Amino acid sequence: xxxxxxxxxxxxxxxxxxxxxxxxxxxxxxxxxxxxxxxxxxxxxxxxxxxxxxxxxxxxxxxxxxxxxxxxxxxxxxxxxxxxxxxxxxxxxxxxxxxxxxxxxxxxxxxxxxxxxxxxxxxxxxxxxxxxxxxxxxxxxxxxxxxxxxxxxxxxxxxxxxxxxxxxxxxxxxxxxxxxxxxxxxxxxxxxxxxxxxxxxxxxxxxxxxxxxxxxxxxxxxxxxxxxxxxxxxxxxxxxxxxxxxxx
Amino acid sequence: xxxxxxxxxxxxxxxxxxxxxxxxxxxxxxxxxxxxxxxxxxxxxxxxxxxxxxxxxxxxxxxxxxxxxxxxxxxxxxxxxxxxxxxxxxxxxxxxxxxxxxxxxxxxxxxxxxxxxxxxxxxxxxxxxxxxxxxxxxxxxxxxxxxxxxxxxxxxxxxxxxxxxxxxxxxxxxxxxxxxxxxxxxxxxxxxxxxxxxxxxxxxxxxxxxxxxxxxxxxxxxxxxxxxxxxxxxxxxxxxxxxxxxxxxxxxxxxxxxx
Numbered sequence: 001x002x003x004x005x006x007x008x009x010x011x012x013x014x015x016x017x018x019x020x021x022x023x024x025x026x027x028x029x030x031x032x033x034x035x036x037x038x039x040x041x042x043x044x045x046x047x048x049x050x051x052x053x054x055x056x057x058x059x060x061x062x063x064x065x066x067x068x069x070x071x072x073x074x075x076x077x078x079x080x081x082x083x084x085x086x087x088x089x090x091x092x093x094x095x096x097x098x099x100x101x102x103x104x105x106x107x108x109x110x111x112x113x114x115x116x117x118x119x120x121x122x123x124x125x126x127x128x129x130x131x132x133x134x135x136x137x138x139x140x141x142x143x144x145x146x147x148x149x150x151x152x153x154x155x156x157x158x159x160x161x162x163x164x165x166x167x168x169x170x171x172x173x174x175x176x177x178x179x180x181x182x183x184x185x186x187x188x189x190x191x192x193x194x195x196x197x198x199x200x201x202x203x204x205x206x207x208x209x210x211x212x213x214x215x216x217x218x219x220x221x222x223x224x225x226x227x228x229x230x231x232x233x234x235x236x237x238x239x240x241x242x243x244x245x246x247x248x
Numbered sequence: 249x250x251x252x253x254x255x256x257x258x259x260x261x262x263x264x265x266x267x268x269x270x271x272x273x274x275x276x277x278x279x280x281x282x283x284x285x286x287x288x289x290x291x292x293x294x295x296x297x298x299x300x301x302x303x304x305x306x307x308x309x310x311x312x313x314x315x316x317x318x319x320x321x322x323x324x325x326x327x328x329x330x331x332x333x334x335x336x337x338x339x340x341x342x343x344x345x346x347x348x349x350x351x352x353x354x355x356x357x358x359x360x361x362x363x364x365x366x367x368x369x370x371x372x373x374x375x376x377x378x379x380x381x382x383x384x385x386x387x388x389x390x391x392x393x394x395x396x397x398x399x400x401x402x403x404x405x406x407x408x409x410x411x412x413x414x415x416x417x418x419x420x421x422x423x424x425x426x427x428x429x430x431x432x433x434x435x436x437x438x439x440x441x442x443x444x445x446x447x448x449x450x451x452x453x454x455x456x457x458x459x460x461x462x463x464x465x466x467x468x469x470x471x472x473x474x475x476x477x478x479x480x481x482x483x484x485x486x487x488x489x490x491x492x493x494x495x496x497x498x499x500x501x502x503x504x505x506x507x
Contacts, residue, residue: 092403
C-alpha cells in the first residue's frame, strides 16, 4: 500500500523557473526511499512539499492514509535551539502540540536512548556537543512524535565517513523497529544504497526523476554489506546513471 | 559572546595609562601656571572630592535613581514597541523609520519642551532620560525579534506552532542578546539624559542631582567642583554600564544557556 502519492506535481519559484516536475510517484508505506541527484535538482524541494513547508505550484502530494499523517523532518543542519539543552530540544515538538505529560517524558527519554545519546549529554547545550551528537539530538527530536513519515534532508552530509556509516547503521536499526516511511535525500550514493529499498535518481533544470532503482539487498543490513562486491557493483551502476544525468 | 581573557597586561596597562594621564595633567598645571580655580591639579580635585564626598554621593545617587527610572521605562516601553513591530511588517514599515528618525533628535533641544509639558521636577528628568535611551532598545530588539533562523522557523511551522508559540519560544529568547546590546547603549545614554534633564529641571525642584551640582559649580566658577561632578558622572556611567553588562552575562547564562 502506498503512503505518499505524487501526481502531476510542479513547483516553480518565481514565474518561469520550474524547479521540480514529477508526473507520477508512489512511495510505499513503511518504505525507505532515497533521492540522489546533482545540486539544484529539487530533492530538498520535494521533501518540503511533502512536509507542507512549500506549496506545489500545480498538483498535489497526497497522503493516502490520513491516520498515518504524522511527519517529522530532519534537516541538513541539526537545527537545534541554542538556548535549550539537548533534552529540551527533543521535547520541543511535543511542547508545541500539547502539555507534556509523564508519558511524553518517557517517550523523550526513549528517543534519546534510541539514538545512542548518553544521559549526561542530554543535559548539555548544543554548543557543548560534537556535530555527530547534535545530529543524534536532531534525530531523537524527529522520532519523539512517533512519526509515520520521516523526511531526512542530507542529515549526515557534514559528518566524516566513519561517523556517517555508524549513524546509517543506527538509523536502519531504528527504522526496522519503527517502520516509518522514509524519504532520504543524499549526495552520497553508497549511503543511499546501504539504507534504501529504492533509489530515485534525479536530474536538474527542471528537477525530474530519471531512474527508479530497486536495491537488491535484504534487511537487516550490516556494515559488512559495504565490502560486498555486489554492493560496489550496484553503487557503480547508480553513479553511472547519475553521471549521465549530470552530463545530459 | 566573545570574552577577552583577563591577563595581567589587561589590568596593568590601563592602570599605567591612567597614572600617565594624571601625571600629564599635573605637569600641564605646573608648566602652564594657571590658577587652580581655572585648571586645578589632580591633587586639588581629589581633595575637593574627599571633602565633599557625602554631598557628591548624594548627588550621584539621586541622578542614578532618575537615570535608572528613565532606563527602566525605556526598556519596558522599547520591548513593547518592538513586540508590536515584530508582529507585522506593515506596522514595522509604518513606524520603524520614525524610531530611527527620533534617535537623531538632539535631546538638549527636546528637554525644555518636556519641562514645559511636564513641569519642573523629577518626572521631567526621568522622561528626558527615558526618551534618549528608548530608541536603541527599539532598534536592536526589533532587529532581534525579526532575525529568526529560517531553519528553526521551518521546524516550528512543521510542528504547527501557533504565532504565540513562535514569539514566546523562538523570537523572544533569540532577541535577548540583541536587547542586551541595546540596553548597554541605552544605559549610558540614560545617565546623559538624566544629567541633561537636571540642567533644565533639576535645580528648582528640590531634586538635586549631578546636573544641578555641575550648574551651580559653573556659576561659582569652581573648576575643582566641575571636575568632581564630571568624574562622578563618569563613574555613574561606568557603574550603570557594568551592571547592565553583568546582568546581561547572567541572563545569557541562565536563560539562553550561553556566556
